[in-house]
Amino acid sequence: MNNCWLGMTEEQISILYKQSNLSVVNLKSEVFWTRSANAYLLFFTKQYEIEMNERTLGGSGMPLSKEKQNKERRQRLLQCSVDLFIEKGYFNTSIRDIILRSEVGTGTFYNYFIDKEDILKALLEDFAEEIITGISQYYTVEKDLYKRFVETKQLTMDVFAQNEALSEIYSRVTGTSAPIDQCLQQFEDRLIQFYSKNIEYGIKKGVFRNVSIPPVAHSILAMEKFLLYKWIVLKAITKEEMIEMVVSFHETLSAGLLMKQ
Amino acid sequence: MNNCWLGMTEEQISILYKQSNLSVVNLKSEVFWTRSANAYLLFFTKQYEIEMNERTLGGSGMPLSKEKQNKERRQRLLQCSVDLFIEKGYFNTSIRDIILRSEVGTGTFYNYFIDKEDILKALLEDFAEEIITGISQYYTVEKDLYKRFVETKQLTMDVFAQNEALSEIYSRVTGTSAPIDQCLQQFEDRLIQFYSKNIEYGIKKGVFRNVSIPPVAHSILAMEKFLLYKWIVLKAITKEEMIEMVVSFHETLSAGLLMKQ
DSSP states (O other): OTTOSTTOOHHHHHHHHHHHOOOHHHHHHHHTTTOSHHHHHHHHHHHHHHHHHHHHHOTTSSOHHHHHHHHHHHHHHHHHHHHHHHHHOTTTOOHHHHHHHHTOOHHHHHHHOSSHHHHHHHHHHHHHHHHHHHHHHHHHHOOOHHHHHHHHHHHHHHHHHHTHHHHHHHHHHTTSOHHHHHHHHHHHHHHHHHHHHHHHHHHHTTSBOOOOHHHHHHHHHHHHHHHHHHHHTSOOSOHHHHHHHHHHHHHHHHHHHBOOO | OTTOSTTOOHHHHHHHHHHHTOOHHHHHHHHTTTOSHHHHHHHHHHHHHHHHHHHHHOTTSSOHHHHHHHHHHHHHHHHHHHHHHHHHOTTTOOHHHHHHHHTOOHHHHHHHOSSHHHHHHHHHHHHHHHHHHHHHHHHHHOOOHHHHHHHHHHHHHHHHHHTHHHHHHHHHHTTSOHHHHHHHHHHHHHHHHHHHHHHHHHHHTTSBOOOOHHHHHHHHHHHHHHHHHHHHTSOOSOHHHHHHHHHHHHHHHHHHHBOOO
């Protein structure tokens, strides 16, 4: 998927990159989410202007208060979107609704986001960031790899539980359309990659057995996602039961991972 | 949920049961899925008439060919529904579409199903039945509990892979509406219960450690569901990779379950 944005070849992308002086990482990750030639061109022109302005101004190109205002506006747009997605459902919420609720101009909205999926993507990116940062901080204080493996799951589920609205959106939109699934996949792949890295570290340190990593990393997210759905959508278990079950599963799983004493 | 259909108490249900002479098991399982007083009354009257006719005729109440015809009609309705759900999506398919495609009268349709969720429920019931029967048959030839635990996962994923259309519907409709989630929950609970029973058996036999069973049973379905979604919706892995990853995960998990030698 990542190698085929809008049917362009790597070579065409490389030419665009050279013409634009854009950072190729930004170009790649952003263009991947646009999905139509028009949207792409609009976005591309806009990004080009912004980067050119920045180059002219030097540094970030804007005074600190302007930057702060931008951050706040983006945050307001994201928060209003979450509220609306919960109130009206993701599909019944229009960009018009988001613009009205957040009281910004239409042009302003498009300075920050390309479409609704772009908002979902941003929300999930921040979400993944929060989970990964939480776990990484925990790693700085806990060095026991078994404890790390089990107890970080409590941390992860706490982040899910604290972001109830976003957890519900995440649980409900799976499988409903290709652009949405792309957003989810990016979010899930990031977590799976992070989980994989930690298992790999355990194997390298000789604490875990030399098992195939991807299946184990996938099972961690699979269990988190399934119990999240049972809690927030089905309401079949409580928040506490959800966390307890995730932790208990990881205790059993880690017994299978640990080198026999 | 099972104790509260349409807000009726056990006593009210018991009175209805006596008045109707209906089998209480049928009454319970069917009424549970109706979801509105009107639908319930319609269904109830119809069922009452059918059972009364059967009693008058004796035995099943219909000649063998009639029974066969009924079975075939039900099967045709189910197959046309699956085809339409894949072609048009579950939400865009109307009961009218199903009736037209399967070339039955409107009255005939309602002899078999109450609404679209009733069809989904029937499809998933047959699906769960197929999985459980497959595993149970395997148990009659394989007595090694470790092999049972790991190799039956291959069997399960084979059933999912062979029922591609239904697997796709299952992967896509999660979390989209309360009646649908009820159908899915019934299907998933049945599998989780079956998985739990087998783990419990392993613990009783002293082969598995005395772990908390529900988290492990949930993780089995969670992993199956998540990889099914990655295969059939995201197309991020092949069918073979899906099966391989599910089996590999269960090898690691079972190492955590097995009593230390």
